[in-house]
Amino acid sequence: MSAAILSPLAGWATPIGKVADPVFADAMLGDGIAIDPVEGRLVAPGAGRVENVHPAGHAVTLALDSGAVLLMHIGLDTVGLGGKGFAPRVAEGDRVAAGDTLIDFDLDQLARTARSLITPVIVTNGDAFAIANRADEGAIASGAPLMFLEAVAADLAAEAIDARALSVARTLSLPLAHGLHARPAARIATLAGEYDARIELEAGARSVSARSSVAMLGLALGHGATVTLRGAGPQADAAVDALTALIESGMGEYVPVPDAPAHPVASETMPVRLNGVVAVPGMAIGPAWRIPDMASAVPEAGADETVERARLHAARAAVRKRLAEAADAEGAAGEIAAAHLALIDDPMLEEAAARQIARGKSAGAAWREAIAAASEPLRQTGDKRFAERIDDFADLEQRVLTELYGDAIAPPSPPDGAILIADTLYPSQLMALAGAGLAGIVTAKGGATSHVAIIAAGIGVPMLAGTGESLNRVEAGTALILGAGTVRIDPDPSQLHAARADAALRERRREAARASAHEPAITIDGTRIELVANCGSAGEARAAIAEGGEGCGLLRTEFLFLDRAAPPDMEEQRAACQAVADALGNRPLIVRTLDIGADKPAPWLPMDAEENPALGLRGIRLQLARTELLETQLRALLAVEAHALRIMLPMVCDAGELEQAKAMLETLAHEAGRAPPPLGIMVETPAAALTAATLAQSAAFFSIGSNDLTQYALARDRTNPAVAAGLDALHPAVLQLIDATVRGGASHGVWTGVCGGIAAIPEAVPLLVGLGVSELSVPVASIAEIKAMVRTLNAAQCSDLARQALTARDADSVRALIRPLMEEAA
Incomplete structure (x- = not known):
């Protein structure tokens, strides 16, 4: 028997394999053809009975009088629209004739909100009908012949299931955000078909075969619906277990179900x-x-091997070009692009992708497999130092897939x-x-x-x-x-x-602060506080000056050394620092020497994994262990022409480290025929703070790195979310270490600044001023606000407040002391 299927839409016919969704492209729901509509009306492709209309109004199943069962699914991922833009004109059980309207939809609205309007027309009972002929790719009118079906066997989809024979059972709630729609139904049916078992999906009084996606769609099950999986046969236990795990995973659409009977995670309440x-x-x-998650838009199966390889080659070339352009930019974005540029041409990735394409994978699926293969060894190490490298690979995967599939995977x-x-x-x-x-x-x-x-x-x-x-x-x-x-x-x-209210107040303060950003930060009673910026590039230095910054109090140089196969040579380091100096003009520039180690590994620097990298070989310790690194960097800095260049050593704990580095600087300066720049240190450890008077005999200045100082003082790893929330730089112990640093430096005429996060906390500024800090180095965005804060303060009053804070019980008590002053300033 032959049956003609008419087009339910006016638009453009497209092979089903080209649909950017593997559920349809891989025929998981059945074979068919797709139509990209040009008008908002879906009509019956023949006479028959409406089997099901999805509650979201975007899909309808029709049992034709010829015996064929068709699913028409308007658009991709349109179930997430919750019915907006769709107006079904029929209901389950209605009789329709060819050409009767099934669904009206707002084409303009959906074009703006849906990922795609491509509409698959699927023959879901392919065991009974085969497609003998189908329309050519191109324009097609509503009601024109779309495909011809030939009967090949009796329809077995309605085979009855004897519930008494189904001895294996599992009850669960659907954690699917949009209920049991086409995509999850197709995945369930595909998985059920892999087992030698008869599986039934039961909901209420209705039971259907788990191998029939259309039958499952007919149940119209929403989020949270209770279903029971029943099975019989040699592999029933394994099948029910596998299907339960698949459904409970959410298949990319997981939303917890309160009090779900069989999913422990779903029963947990949303955290407060x-x-x-x-x-x-x-x-x-x-x-x-x-x-x-747009991953489902990447087809698994490829076309011709030569075609897929050419597509991947072109996509990688386009990504390479964009990365090369981005790598020329200043700042962090440019440095990250340069790191990814080094990965895009990795021969291992190229060879792995080529092997997958040869096995029939699409360009996108092959690239995804290649990235996964490259990432897995890093993941298996369990070393958190490699976490960012795994993320780099994943990011590169996303870039190439976006180039391959464009809007189909664009969120x-x-x-x-x-x-x-x-x-x-x-x-x-x-x-x-x-x-x-x-x-x-x-x-x-x-x-x-x-x-x-x-x-x-x-x-x-x-x-x-x-x-x-x-x-x-x-x-x-x-x-x-x-x-x-x-x-x-x-x-x-x-x-x-x-x-x-708090956010509105902060915004008003920021706007007022920007209006006077270029005025100096002088307290009411005449104490001058220098406001400088933490920078990582010449671009950030220029932005700092535009925001009222008076120089750079911390130039981070480690970005020059990370994510590359070899360390930068002297000239590259010199040029990068010279660019910052030129951006600052005659303003001060403090350059921190290389601050990397086991906590911030570089590919060119082999290092053993450390149990506690924050306490390991890092900062000045690494520089003195690998003196060639420090020597090259000091030579580069001695070649920089800057009005007020200063050099700062990270992670110093004792005078011996400082004196060794200082001797090297003086020797190299003598060779260069110039005076050595002032050499200061980062005070990041309690040891440095408590021996500040000793260190001040050799240091030209101190700059407190409050982030590390706080984590060491309070014994809380600032990268560990389980304890990091308890890190509070206003803790009296931290304030006492800052006080010890300022007093120790002052005993030898050495000034103290702060370049850590506490410098940008408005409520901490009165304490820092009161403790005698004379320089604050903050993120560019905070300069104007902190300068404005300083202008409201009385230094003598701040000193009294700071003395009280040093003996406070805890950080909350310190804040209680500050609160009246902050309210007065507001």
Whole structure:
């Protein structure tokens, strides 16, 4: 028997294999053809009975009188629209004639909100009908012949299942955000077909075969629905276990189900508050938003091997060109692009992808497999030092896939003012969202030194990292308050009101501060505080001057050394520092020598893994262990022409380290025929703070690195979210170490600055001024606000306040002392 199927849409016919969704392209639901519509009306392709209309209105199943069962699915991922733009004109059980309207849809609205409007028309009972002929690719009118079917066997899909024979059973709740729609139904049916077992999916009084995606769609099961899997046969136990695991995974659409009977994670409530590591300080209020997983748009099967290899080659070439252009830019984004540029031509990746294409994979699937193979050895080490390298590979994967499939895998834009939440975030993803109006970022993984954190700081978006897997239970759209090392989830109205009032006050302060950013920071009673910037490039130095900065109090040089096969030579280092000096003009420049080690590994520097890298071979210890590194850097700095160049050593703990480096600097300066620049140290350890008077005999200045000083004083790893929330630089112990540093330096006429995070905390500034700190080095975005804060202070009053804070009980008590002064300043 032959049956003609008419086109249910006017548009452009497309082979099903070209649909950018493997559920359809790989015929997981059945064979057919797709149509890209040009008008918003889906009609019946023949006479028959409506088997099912999906609750979201985007799909309909029709049992034709000829016996063929067709699924028509308008668009890709349109189930997530929740019915917006769709108007079904039929219901389950209705009789229809060819040409009767099934669904009206708003073509313009959906074109703006849907990933794609391509509409697969699928023959779901392919065991009974084969497609003998189908329309050519190109324009097709509604009602024109679309395909012809030939009956090949009796329809077995309706085979009855004897419930009494199904001895294996498992009950669970559907954690699928959009219920049991086409994609998860297809995956369940495909998996069920891999086992020698008869599996039934039961919901209420209805039972259907788990091998029939259409039958499962007919159950119209929504999120949270209770279903029972029943099985019989040699592999029934394994099949039910596998299908349970697949459904409970959420298949990329997981949303917890309260009190779910068989999923322990789903029964957990959404957390109220999560702690993490502050990657970028700041405050944000907004709805949670996730980047949708678009991985399903990458087809597994490829076309001709030569075609797929050419596609991958072209995509990599395009990515290489973009990376090369980005690598020429200044700052962190340029450095990250340069690191990824080195990976794109890795022969191992190219060979692995070629092998996969030869096995029939598409260009995208092959590239994904190659990246996974390269990442797995790093992942298996369990060494967190390699976490960022794995992220680099993943980011490179995303770049090439985007080039291959474009809009098909491009996520929609976030709502303005949203807080992006993610398990892991990659640099290219964040750079693509740089102008999208994000208010903040929260990640379950990562840390303060990741590439993403560096980019977030550059675009001025507050970020909290390492909050843990509980973040994955936060639903999109949930109100969040981000700030001070925590994210508050679904706060009550009073908390939201207080947070918004606080945010409005901060914004007013920032605007007022910018108006007087270029005026000096002098207290009411005449104490001058120098406000300089923490920089990593000439571009940041220029931005600092534009914001009112009086110089650079910390030039981080480690970016020159990371993510490359060999360390930079003397000329490259000189040129990079000279560019910063030129940007500053006659303003002071403090350059910190190389601060890397086991905590910040470089590919060209083999190092053994360390149990406690923060306490290991890093900073000045590494420089003195590898003196050629320090010598090259000092030679480069001695060749820089700068009005007020100073050099600063990181992680100094005792006078011997300082004196050894100072002797080297003096020798090299003598060889260069010039006077050595002033040599100071970072005070980052309690040892340095407590022996400041001794160190001041050789140091020209001190600059307190409060981030490390705090973690060492309080014995809390600042990269560990389980304890990092307790890090508080206002703890009296930390303030006492700052006080010891200032007093020790003053005993030999040595001034003390602060370049750590505490310098940019407004409530800490009165204490630092009161303790005698004379220079504050802060992120560029904080310069104007901190200068304005200093102008409201009375140094003598601050001194009295600081003395009280030194003997306070804890950080909260210190804040209570400061609060009246802050309220007065507001």
